[in-house]
Amino acid sequence: MIPPLISVIVPVYNAAQYLPRCLDSILGQSFTGFELLLIDDGSTDVSGTICDAYAEKDSRVRVFHKENGGVSSARNWGLNEAEGDWVSFVDADDELLPNGLKVMVYGISDEVDMVMAGYEVCNDNGDKTYSIDYNVSKFLSNEQSVIEMFGPSDYWYQGYIWNKLFRMSEIGPKSLRFAEDIFFNEDRLFVTQFICASGKSVFYTTVPVYKYYEHDGSAMMSLTKGFNRKYTTDLEALARMNEMAKSLYVDEDLLELCDYEVYKSYRRIMGMMKEFRVKNDAIKSQLRSRLLSVIGLGKLVRYEVQRDKRRLMNKLKKIR
Numbered sequence: 001m002i003p004p005l006i007s008v009i010v011p012v013y014n015a016a017q018y019l020p021r022c023l024d025s026i027l028g029q030s031f032t033g034f035e036l037l038l039i040d041d042g043s044t045d046v047s048g049t050i051c052d053a054y055a056e057k058d059s060r061v062r063v064f065h066k067e068n069g070g071v072s073s074a075r076n077w078g079l080n081e082a083e084g085d086w087v088s089f090v091d092a093d094d095e096l097l098p099n100g101l102k103v104m105v106y107g108i109s110d111e112v113d114m115v116m117a118g119y120e121v122c123n124d125n126g127d128k129t130y131s132i133d134y135n136v137s138k139f140l141s142n143e144q145s146v147i148e149m150f151g152p153s154d155y156w157y158q159g160y161i162w163n164k165l166f167r168m169s170e171i172g173p174k175s176l177r178f179a180e181d182i183f184f185n186e187d188r189l190f191v192t193q194f195i196c197a198s199g200k201s202v203f204y205t206t207v208p209v210y211k212y213y214e215h216d217g218s219a220m221m222s223l224t225k226g227f228n229r230k231y232t233t234d235l236e237a238l239a240r241m242n243e244m245a246k247s248l249y250v251d252e253d254l255l256e257l258c259d260y261e262v263y264k265s266y267r268r269i270m271g272m273m274k275e276f277r278v279k280n281d282a283i284k285s286q287l288r289s290r291l292l293s294v295i296g297l298g299k300l301v302r303y304e305v306q307r308d309k310r311r312l313m314n315k316l317k318k319i320r
Helices: 019-027 047-057 071-081 100-106 142-150 186-198 229-248 252-275 281-319
Strands: 006-012 034-041 061-066 086-089 112-122 128-130 137-140 164-167 201-213
Touching: 006 019, 006 047, 006 071, 006 100, 019 034, 019 047, 034 047, 034 071, 047 061, 061 071, 071 086, 100 112, 100 164, 100 201, 112 142, 112 186, 137 142, 142 186, 142 201, 142 229, 142 252, 164 186, 186 229, 229 252, 229 281, 252 281
Parallel strands: 006 034, 006 086, 034 061, 112 201
Antiparallel strands: 086 164, 112 128, 112 164, 137 201
16 A cells, blocks of 8 residues: 555544534545544544544544543644654644645655645635735745744744645654643744754745634634633743744844744733733743743843833824
C-alpha cells in the first residue's frame, strides 16, 4: 500500500452539528493522496459515532477515541499516529476549500519544510466576512517567515495552524508538539517553533485553501462574553515565541516587533479584566512580572508613554 503524502488531523470535541460538513469537505478534495485522522477527544455528543461512520465508508479515515484533554492534546495524539510525509490540520467546525490540499501540495519542494496559504472567514450562514482579493505566491526566507507570525504582510493574522502544511520529518525527530498548558495562541506558538527548528525557507501563497467559520461557540467569540482565565496564557505563548526568536535572530526590527506583540497581549488582557470588572491582583502581578522578564522595564515604560500619547491624540481629535 502506497503511504499517504499528507496526514490531515482533525481534533473532534462535541462538534456533531458541524462535523459532516467538515469531513465532506476533506474527503471531497481534488487531491486524494492523504489520510484523515479523526481524534475524538472525549466527546459527549454523537461526534464519535459520526467519526466511526465515516471510517466505515472511506479507507483513508482512521479514528482514535481518547479521554478529553483539550485541542492541543488531540493534535499531539494525531501527530503521534500520522503516517504521511506532510501533516495538515483542520478544525471540526470549519472546511477545506475544494482545491485546498492541491494548492498547498503545489508549494512542496526540497527547499521548504512548510507551506503557508490563505483563508476566508465566514459567518454561520457561509457568507464571507473577510478575505483578500489578490494572489501572491513566493518563497519567504526563514526570518521573513517568523516575521509573518508577528506582523503579517497580507492577511491580518497568519498564526493559524489550519492553512499550512508541515514536513513531518521536522516534527517527529525534533519532538515538536503543541504546548498543552497554553490555551490561546498555542497554534501560533507551534508554527513559530516549527519555523525556528526548520531553519529553511517557506513557500507562501495568499490563495485561500480554508474556510474558517465564526460562530457563538468558538473560543474567540467566547471572549466577548466574559473574562476567561485561560486567555492569560496568550501572554505566555507570545513570551515563548519572543524568547525563541531572540535566541536565533539578530534583526532589530524583528526583535522590536516580538517585544511589542508581548506588550500588546499584556494590554489586551488588562483591558479585558477592566471591561469585565475582574479584580485579581495576583493575576495582574504575575502577568506584569512575566512581561518584564521578556521586554524589561525600560521598554515597558517607552511603550506605555507611546500608548498614553496615542490616547491623548485620539481625545483631541474628538474634541476638535
